[in-house]
Amino acid sequence: MSAAEHADRTTRQGAANDPIVDWEGFDFETREVHAGEYPDANNGLRVPPIALSAGYVFEDFDDQVERFSGVPDRSGAGAFFGDDEATPGPIYSRQGNPTNAVAEERLASLEGGVSAVAVSSGQAAISSALFALAKGGDHIVSTASIYGGTRILFGRSFARFGIEVDYVWDIDDDAEWERAIRPSTKAIYTESIPNPRNDIVDMRRVAEVAARYNLPLVVDNTVGTPALIRPFEHGADIVVHSTTKFLTGHGAAVGGAIVDGGTFDWEAAERAGRSFPLITAAPRPGLRSMLDRFGPGAYARATREAVVNDIGPSLSPFNGFLLHQGMETLSLRMERHVETSVEIASWLAEQPEVECVDYAGLPGHPLYGLAVRDYGAPAEDAAEGAAAGTGSVFGVTVRGGREGARAFFDGLRIFSRMTGIGDTRSMVLHPCTSTHATFPVEIKERLGIGEGLLRLSIGLESAEDLIADLRAALDRVD
Template sequence: MTLAEPTAVATTPQAPAEPVTDWDGFDFETRQVHAGEYPDLNTGLRVPPIALSAGYVFDSFDDQVGRFAGQAQTDEGPEPGPIYSRQGNPTNGVAEARLASLEGGTVAVAVSSGQAAISSALFTLAQHGDHIVSTASIYGGTRILFGRSFKRFGIETDYVWDVEDDAEWDRVIRPNTKAIYTETIPNPRNDVTDLRRIAAVAARHNLPLVVDNTVGTPALIRPIEHGANIVVHSTTKFLTGHGAAVGGAIIDGGTFDWEAAEQAGRSFPLVTASPRPGLGSMLDRFGRGAYARAVREAVVNDIGPSLSPFNGFLLHQGMETLSLRMDRHVDSSLEIAAWLEEQPEVESVDYAGLPSNPLFELAQRDYGVDASGRGRTGSVFGVTVHGGIDGARAFVDGLRVFSRMTGIGDTRSMIIHPLSSTHATFGSEINDRLGITPGLLRLSIGLESSGDLIQDLRAALDRV
């Protein structure tokens, strides 16, 4: 007896499911891998390629007219098609869309460096004769930028030392003030910022709040959720993550009420005024993405701090592993900061995630906590050794794994002496108020074994 052949059943195959293209609503870890990517229609490349082209072909005469008028020709979003890579590039567009998604903003604009991001963000808001207000504790390079180049361009800056003091804010904010600027986690001292408090001040004065989130990254804190309107990054650091590519970005939160600010007497013409007859303002044409479009068209396009598409590629690749890397950075930093605090050669450790730090409660509230209840405030912090400048020199020269170099946010651990580098141009009065002392050193904890790093630190401390 033989078995009968099975009867073939005719079926109609189902069409394959369409890939996801809109990543809104997906978790952070999924969006950091996928947001902004687009299908390659030529060969099916899975990874968005590096678009090495200075310019782009127009579909028609009317397409060219529309792009130069800032009008979208497709239904894919509010941004019109690219004209020239100084203004926008498809590879950089992947990174921009991904970062905007991770920060919870509307549109991001990638630029050539973190300093270019700060400059472009604020030049869109302020011009000659205007004024900005900043918290006092910010990166030394930004203070230099404000005190040198911004001053040369006729934009003045005042600093607030006590963010809790409404009277101090009211004293420094003027009718011609155009922005409040701060950082989530200032370096070198990890003195985290109360964004909600500053956002309330900004709202009361009808001012946009610009926040540098380079050290925090959206994996640890998202300033827009705390009341910020605009976020800037040095993407050179944690976002790209490997110290190989310089870049920056500006993210428009889409939350600032430009019309209310105008009615209150604060003018932002690049956003609210028509750039030429017959064409509506950026606000009229781009709505919640108006500020980002003004950054791209009226500042980045004019001045030219465009991001290389190769560096844009490294940026969107780097963001794919952001949360994983930040977990490792922070876990090691918490362990090392707690260990340093116990060493007899150490005078103090500035890490807001430690219970001994005066900002610990704020760190717990806004930066999440680990299993031990400590705030997760990044991996850049200060340590002060005994012996002043001589102790600092002995400590730095005794390190073998840590790299002696400027920079933060690398896979490699780094150390620098702020008083003789990032803060060398400031007077003793400012440095004393900022806590930049002769024995202070800035650590950036990388991805090496925390045990190996502690061994390296211990050997260096033996020389102090």
């Protein structure tokens, strides 16, 4: 940014000594530190405080009536929820909280969306995002390679609620999409970097299909994070996260988030026969629809008021505080995660005990070209065979099947043997007997979840120390 551009940007924000509150247009590294902050009028606190309050005081009788009627806020408290003055004032922390609002606004800024809603977990984010679109009798289409826990969520709880989910295995096959999508389909779901096999998705291709059928594209960007890829730039409409992972970064707080891109044409979808009543219909007589009141942010507001508020997966303000603190260092951490992952994946691929490494950023991987296109490897580096950084969660298959995996798993001492990814600590899991244990054998085989596959999540430790730990564990494999 030039000095003139910086001067113009800050001048628009007020007097020279006024704090900046609108971070639009600033670089990613600046926004991850500052976006969502608000001046503390009580004590001049530099770090936004943890607002441990279940509810909010009404100014008077009429203020209470107005907030419950959805009338634009006149108290100023609605500004904490990342929306403009047209936002109704807050009622209860089940809908939102000032601490969580800092994290919401920061994440929306980093992803390039218009608004975000923080919730209690990644599973809550997926559920809430899709419940705002689909009801009993409706249908969702997902790409086949997604996190095992999400497939279980779809096959168990969503089925109990009467929402069916079908899977597309070959995203380039128009006939398969045609067979999968129905008149009752309400969304297409995918992951930017699928867990556990790092078989990255061509989001542009999936977005083309979604647009053709007037469907919103929902992308789980937990493993990618906006530091590596921003799905809205590839045609997505809604982004979800398990903020427990890389966004928070230290494994100490469970959380989730839904980000509204603000670009989906809900009216065009209605004209095409796809109904989204929570967004386009008036909730009660005398009150306009979410779309009429909130425009590009209508989906996020509908999710907050009609799903999160009703079902109640609210995020603890303490965990919201840890989330916005974690995002301050996101780009630095992801750079280290990726640098170490590329080094370790390259090393593992050369070891005799390793049958294969599922890391799309390695030259020779079938998806390497897509990795170079979407994950930032410069063209000149790609020509020299440099790896592209597709996150730090990937699979490695050791020889010897389950017994080989057992020997390797038990031989690791720095890697934590546990469920989880995206921590500062490196972790290992055996998907076949954990996240995918209940899957039929034929589905496991089709997904590439073999007995010898282990999922690695590479942390922030020394690459040399991690390689030494992996080497010692591989020495146990017959």
